[in-house]
Amino acid sequence: MRRFLVVAAVALLFLLEPGFAFLSPLQLGDNVYYFVPRFVIVSLIFLATFHSKKRAILIGLFFGVLYDVFYINIIGLYAFVYPFLAFLAGTIMRYIRPNMIVTSIVSLLLVTVMEVILYQFYHYIGFTTMPWASFIQHRLLPTMLTNTLFTILMAIVFVYLINKRWIRNEMDTV
Amino acid sequence: MPQFFTNKKLIVLLVGIIFLVAIISFSLSNRSNPTMPERIIKDGVGFVQNLASKPVATVTSLFEDLDSLLATYDENKRLKAQLSDFAVTKAELAEVKTENERLAALIDKEDSLIKYDPINATVIARNPDQWEEKVIVNKGTKHGVEKNMAVMTADGLIGKVTVVTSHTAEVELLFSNNPNYRISSKIKGDKKDVFGLIEGYDEERGELLMKRIDSSLKVEKDQTVVSSGLGGIFPQGLLIGKVTEVSTDDYGLTKMAYIKPAADFALLDQVVIVKRETTAIDGVDGDNTNQDLTNPSEESESDAK
Numbered sequence: 510m511r512r513f514l515v516v517a518a519v520a521l522l523f524l525l526e527p528g529f530a531f532l533s534p535l536q537l538g539d540n541v542y543y544f545v546p547r548f549v550i551v552s553l554i555f556l557a558t559f560h561s562k563k564r565a566i567l568i569g570l571f572f573g574v575l576y577d578v579f580y581i582n583i584i585g586l587y588a589f590v591y592p593f594l595a596f597l598a599g600t601i602m603r604y605i606r607p608n609m610i611v612t613s614i615v616s617l618l619l620v621t622v623m624e625v626i627l628y629q630f631y632h633y634i635g636f637t638t639m640p641w642a643s644f645i646q647h648r649l650l651p652t653m654l655t656n657t658l659f660t661i662l663m664a665i666v667f668v669y670l671i672n673k674r675w676i677r678n679e680m681d682t683v
Numbered sequence: 684m685p686q687f688f689t690n691k692k693l694i695v696l697l698v699g700i701i702f703l704v705a706i707i708s709f710s711l712s713n714r715s716n717p718t719m720p721e722r723i724i725k726d727g728v729g730f731v732q733n734l735a736s737k738p739v740a741t742v743t744s745l746f747e748d749l750d751s752l753l754a755t756y757d758e759n760k761r762l763k764a765q766l767s768d769f770a771v772t773k774a775e776l777a778e779v780k781t782e783n784e785r786l787a788a789l790i791d792k793e794d795s796l797i798k799y800d801p802i803n804a805t806v807i808a809r810n811p812d813q814w815e816e817k818v819i820v821n822k823g824t825k826h827g828v829e830k831n832m833a834v835m836t837a838d839g840l841i842g843k844v845t846v847v848t849s850h851t852a853e854v855e856l857l858f859s860n861n862p863n864y865r866i867s868s869k870i871k872g873d874k875k876d877v878f879g880l881i882e883g884y885d886e887e888r889g890e891l892l893m894k895r896i897d898s899s900l901k902v903e904k905d906q907t908v909v910s911s912g913l914g915g916i917f918p919q920g921l922l923i924g925k926v927t928e929v930s931t932d933d934y935g936l937t938k939m940a941y942i943k944p945a946a947d948f949a950l951l952d953q954v955v956i957v958k959r960e961t962t963a964i965d966g967v968d969g970d971n972t973n974q975d976l977t978n979p980s981e982e983s984e985s986d987a988k
Contacts, residue, residue, distance in 0.1 A: 514953075517926075524731065524732060524735040525739070525807035526811040527732070527734065527736070527739075527773060527807075527809050528735070528739035528742075528743075529810045529811070530808075530810065530811040530813060531743050531809055531950060531951075531952075532743070532746075532808045532950075533813065534813065534949065535949075536949070539879055542779070543813050543816070543891060545811065545812055545813055546811055562700060574724075575724060577710075578721050578724040578725060579724065579728045579729075579732075579808075579819070579978055580808070580810045580811065580812070580817075580819075581812070581815070582710060582846065582853075583704045583710045584706050584707070584709075584710045584712060584715075585704075585706040585707040585710065586707065588703075589699075589703050603856070606912060627812065627814065631814050634711060636814055636815060636859075636860070637814060637860070638860060640739075643886075643887075672821070
C-alpha cells in the first residue's frame with residue numbers, strides 16, 4: 510500500500526512538472542530566464558535517502574523512460590540520469606550521516622550535476638549552441654532557485670512523514 | 684568500508700551502459716515515425732496529462748486574466764484609436780473579397796493556396812526541461828493532424844508538427860536550431876513580394892533568421908513576413924513576424940533578415956493546427972522528399988517504379 514502511495518506521489522510530481530514549465534521562460538528586460546522544474550529527481554533523492562535506495566532507482570528508471578518517450582524523443586537520457594542520481598544519492602548518504610539540511614544540500618548539488626550533464630549532452634549532439642556563461646546565468650541559476658524552494662518544501666514534507674512514522678527511516682539502522 | 688561495486692553490480696552496470704549507448708544512438712538516428720511501444724506510451728501519458736493539465740490551465744489562465752486586467756486601460760485607449768480604421772478596412776475587405784470571388788469564378792479558379800481547414804487543439808504539456816522548445820497538443824492522426832503541418836495562434840505562426848500519434852501531436856516551436864526546420868516565406872513589399880526561407884534562430888537576439896533572400900531586391904525594416912505556401916505544406920499568408928534588421932548571408936551572395944515573431948510564446952494554451960486545402964507536397968516546409976502527400980496512391984506507384 511505504502512509502495513503504491515510513493516509511486517503515486519512521484520507520478521503526481523511528474524504530471525505537475527509541465528504545468529510549471531508553462532510559466533517559464535520569463536522575460537525580464539533583454540534577458541530570458543528559464544526555470545526548469547526538477548520535482549521528480551528531488552523527490553527521488555529524498556526517497557533514496559530516507560526510504561529505499563533500490564526502490565528509488567526503479568521508480569527513477571520508470572519515470573525516466575516515460576519522460577524520454579513523451580517529451581524528449583531520445584530514449585535513454587533521463588532513463589539513465591534519474592536512476593544514476595538516485596544511486597549516487599543513496600551511496601553518498603551511506604557515508605555521511607544524513608539529516609534534512611545535509612540531504613537538501615546534497616540534492617541541490619546533484620540537481621546541478623544533472624543540469625550540467627544534460628547541457629553537455631545537448632551541446633554535444635548540437636541541440637543547443639548556448640555558451641557556458643549564458644547557460645549559468647539564464648538557465649542554471651534560475652533553475653536552482655526554483656528547486657531550492659521545492660527542496661525546502663520536500664524537506665518539510667519528509668520531516669512530517671518521518672515524525673508520523675509513515676516512512677521508515679532506514680538510515681537509522683545503517 | 685563496504686566495497687563500492689560488487690562483481691554482479693559491475694556486470695549490470697556495463698551491460699546497462701552498452702544498452703544505453705545503443706538505444707540513444709538508435710533514437711538519435713533520423714527516425715520518421717515513433718515505434719509502436721513509443722506510440723502506446725505517448726498516447727497513454729498524453730491521456731493522463733490531458734486530465735492533469737485542466738486544473739493547471741485554470742490556474743495559469745487566472746494569471747493571464749490578472750495580467751490582462753492590469754493592462755486594460757492602456758489597451759482600451761489603443762483599441763479605440765484602431766477601431767475607426769478597422770471599420771473602413773472591414774468594408775474594403777468585404778468588397779475586395781466579393782470581387783475576388785467573382786474574378787476567380789470568371790476564370791474557373793477553385794483552388795487557392797490561402798484556404799485552409801483549422802483544427803483547434805489544446806496544449807496539454809510543454810517540454811519541462813525546455814532545451815528543445817516544443818509543446819504537446821491533444822489532437823492526433825484521429826483528428827486529421829499530419830506531420831509538418833503549420834501550427835498557429837490568433838497572433839501568428841508558432842511552429843510545426845514534428846511527431847504525431849493517434850491522439851497527441853508534438854509541435855516544435857519556431858525557436859529551433861534544427862537544420863531541417865525550414866519554412867518557405869515571403870516579405871510583403873509595396874509592389875512585389877520578396878521570397879526567402881526561415882531557417883535557424885539567433886539565441887542572443889531571440890529572433891528568427893530569414894535566409895536566401897535575393898540580394899537584388901530591397902528589404903526594409905518593419906515589413907511584414909508571412910508564409911508563402913510554396914514550401915508545399917503550409918498555406919499562404921500565415922503571419923510570421925516583422926523584419927527588424929537586414930544584413931548579408933554568411934557567403935555574401937544573398938541577404939539575410941532578422942525577424943521578430945508576431946506570436947507570444949509564453950503561456951501557450953489554445954493553438955490551431957492548419958491543414959491546407961490544396962494538394963500538399965513534401966517540399967521545403969517538410970523533409971524535401973517532394974512526395975505528393977494528398978494523393979498517397981500516386982506516391983506508392985512512383986515508389987514501385
